[in-house]
Amino acid sequence: MPLQSLDIAARSATTTPPPGIRKTLEVAKLIDVTKCIGCKACQVACMQWNDVRDEVGENHGTYDNPRDLTANSWTVMRYSEVESQERGLEWLIRKDGCMHCEDPGCLKACPSPGAIIKYANGIVDMQQENCIGCGYCITGCPFNVPRISEKDHKAYKCTLCSDRVAVGLEPACVKVCPTGCISFGSKEDMKDIAEERVVELKERGYGNAGLYDPQGVGGTHVMYVLHHADKPGLYHDLPTDPAISPMVSLWKGVTKPLATLGLAAVAIGSLFHYVTKGPNEVSKETEKEVEKELEEEGKQ
Amino acid sequence: MQLSRRQFFKVCAAGVSGSSMAVLGFSPTAAMAETRHFKLARTTEVRNTCPYCSVGCGIILYSLGDRAKNAHSELIHIEGDPDHPVNRGTLCPKGAGLLDFVKSKNRLKFPEVREAGSDQWKRISWDEAFTRIAKLMKADRDANFVAKTADGLTVNRWLTTGFLAASASSNESGYLTHKVVRSLGMLSFDNQARV
Numbered sequence: 001m002p003l004q005s006l007d008i009a010a011r012s013a014t015t016t017p018p019p020g021i022r023k024t025l026e027v028a029k030l031i032d033v034t035k036c037i038g039c040k041a042c043q044v045a046c047m048q049w050n051d052v053r054d055e056v057g058e059n060h061g062t063y064d065n066p067r068d069l070t071a072n073s074w075t076v077m078r079y080s081e082v083e084s085q086e087r088g089l090e091w092l093i094r095k096d097g098c099m100h101c102e103d104p105g106c107l108k109a110c111p112s113p114g115a116i117i118k119y120a121n122g123i124v125d126m127q128q129e130n131c132i133g134c135g136y137c138i139t140g141c142p143f144n145v146p147r148i149s150e151k152d153h154k155a156y157k158c159t160l161c162s163d164r165v166a167v168g169l170e171p172a173c174v175k176v177c178p179t180g181c182i183s184f185g186s187k188e189d190m191k192d193i194a195e196e197r198v199v200e201l202k203e204r205g206y207g208n209a210g211l212y213d214p215q216g217v218g219g220t221h222v223m224y225v226l227h228h229a230d231k232p233g234l235y236h237d238l239p240t241d242p243a244i245s246p247m248v249s250l251w252k253g254v255t256k257p258l259a260t261l262g263l264a265a266v267a268i269g270s271l272f273h274y275v276t277k278g279p280n281e282v283s284k285e286t287e288k289e290v291e292k293e294l295e296e297e298g299k300q
Numbered sequence: 301m302q303l304s305r306r307q308f309f310k311v312c313a314a315g316v317s318g319s320s321m322a323v324l325g326f327s328p329t330a331a332m333a334e335t336r337h338f339k340l341a342r343t344t345e346v347r348n349t350c351p352y353c354s355v356g357c358g359i360i361l362y363s364l365g366d367r368a369k370n371a372h373s374e375l376i377h378i379e380g381d382p383d384h385p386v387n388r389g390t391l392c393p394k395g396a397g398l399l400d401f402v403k404s405k406n407r408l409k410f411p412e413v414r415e416a417g418s419d420q421w422k423r424i425s426w427d428e429a430f431t432r433i434a435k436l437m438k439a440d441r442d443a444n445f446v447a448k449t450a451d452g453l454t455v456n457r458w459l460t461t462g463f464l465a466a467s468a469s470s471n472e473s474g475y476l477t478h479k480v481v482r483s484l485g486m487l488s489f490d491n492q493a494r495v
Contacts, residue, residue, distance in 0.1 A: 008333055044396040048377065051339075053400075117333035127333055163336040176380060178390040263320050 006166055007120035012110035024120035027165060028187035029174060030194055031095050032225040033235065034201060034209075035181035038063060038077050038093040042173035042182065046075050049161060049172035069096065071149035074158040075173060078236035094224070094235040095173070095182070098145045098158035100124045102218030105244035106157075108252050109140025115155075122187065122221035125162045128154045142217060142242035160221065187221065194225050201227055216243040340377060342366075347381055350395045354467035354492060357395055358384025375402060437461060437484075445485060462488030 008018045047053055054072040057065050063079045075097035082090045104124045107116040115130040116137060126137075126146070133153035137146045146157040161171035169175075170184040183193055194211040201209035210229025213219050224238070232238040303311070343362040350357040358381030365373030378398040382389035394401075401407070411429035412421040424432070444460040463481045465474070481489050 006335060011333065039393055041391055041393040041396045044393040045379075045391070048396060048399060114333060119333075125333070125335065159336070163338050166335045167338045167341075172379075175382075175389050176391050176396050178387070178392055180390075260324060264324060267317075267320060 006162075008117055009120045009122075010104075010107055010118040011114050012107050012116040013113040018120075022120070026122045026187045026221070027160075027184065028122065028190040028221045028223060029100075029160065029171060030183045030190040030223050030225065032181045032183070032194075032197055033092065033094050034197070034206075034225060034227050035179050036077075036093045036095065037179055037181075038079060039178065040065075040077055041176045041178060042095055043073065043075055043077065045172040045176035046158070047072070049164070050074065050159070052156075069145060069147055069157075071147045071151070071156040074098070074156065080234060080236050082234050092228075092235050094238065096145075096236065098124065098160070098222065099143050099217070100158075100160055100221035101142070102220065103244070105140035105142055105217065105248060106137035106146055107140075108244060109136040109248045111136060119162065121165065123160045123162045123165065124221075125159050126155055126157060128152075128156070131155050136248075140244060140248045142239060142244060187219075190223060194223065197225050201225075212238070214239070214242050216241050343376065344373070347384075349468040349470075350391070350398065351466075351468050352392075352394050355386060356468045357381075357387035357391055359391070359395065359398065375399065378402070441484065456485045457487055458485035459487055461486060462490070465489070465491050467492040 007020075007022055007024055009020075010018060052072040052074070054066055054070055057067065059065070060067060064076065066073050066076060069076055075095055078094045078096045080092045080094070082092055084090070100123055102122065104116070104118055107118055107124060110116045111134060112130050112132045115127055115132070117125045117127060119125065131154040133148055133155065135148055135155070137155050138144065138148070146155045148155050161169070161173075164171055174182045174184040183190060191211065191213070198209045198211060206227040208230040209225070209227050212224035212226050212229060212232060224232075224235075226232060226235065226238075228234050232240050340362050343364055344367075346361045346363070348359050348361055350359050360379050360381050361375055362377040362379070363373045363375045365371045367373065376399075380387050380389040380391040380395070387395075391398075411424050411426060413424050413429070413432065414421050440461050441458050445456075445458050447456055448454055463477075463486055465477045465481075469477065478489075
């Protein structure tokens, strides 16, 4: 029931070209990790809005709870304690979840038509009714985000609240954030906000502050402002230069059309063979010979 | 199942051609994508205040049901109130999870009393609760109210009972609470804001 026209930009395992003449505003979520206090209001708001509840977990000696993304927890806070010579102990907190890549690896890897959709505004969404639960999206994701539910064996992840965005609202995590560390708007505006903040951070002594909008996946619609943009790995192994696995690119890029071509060639070849050579017929003489042989065998 | 050689070939051919057609792009059209239904489209919005801490964030309660005779309304969602000057739509994790607090099985929904010497909580009515509180307050005030000190100074104070008020009250109810408590002569008066 979208109130705003949401064109589809890409659809998993579909060759029909999507509509492309309407200009849609590209949206983005900006997470300024330097303002995050790790309160987890975004985690709670996400579950409340999306009507999912995770199991009450166990304390493993860290604040990470749940410890990893699950089919019910589409965003989790990652807490990293980092020690360095210059700064001593730093507590780096990152809100983890789907990055909504411009070139989504999950969608590329997905074999089920229409199970993963990329809308023209940049949101990558999963349509669980079309999901066959194969888990290829997890292999295809450079950020290891989608999770298969044990209950219905379908893949789930952050939708960037596509249902809210479609009616002109911001995602639930953005609205709830009490420190204003998460913002939402057009991708251009988010880049501007990030730029201002990076200047501010550099003045405050974070010389390597910067925006995380990795180009290896064509840029993302969820971006981070990091105080140590030169070392994203500090933030719970955020990949420095994420890219879709070469196996996925190879399999879905070159191999798929080749295989299709091969199938078509076999089909056409068989047809030609049938037309030119006809069915494999046994001459009556041979048939009689065989029958004779059989009879002789029967007598013995 | 009995299959003749000819039937077996037919089945194989049908299977191969069917799957080949699908791979070649002749699969039946699936439904196009659609975002999830916007769940607040037909809800009633009611403003309220988060009951947790002294910040007193504004919240909006979303409920389903048009109040028709046979339709029973149900609270389905709670979110921060963007028009509230305190939080401007934001909430902390506790406030963000208020729906589960409202629907909690452990939630206290009626007055209970634990009599002196008893280890049991007993359910009582609101009337009983108010009467009991008023009676006990009056008895204590009559016994311990100090109108004048030993050297004749008028103080009108009541030191043996204290009052704890809620921070999530409106200005009006805060004013009334203050008036009632102070006019009884009570000095020990604190607020949840300091809890």
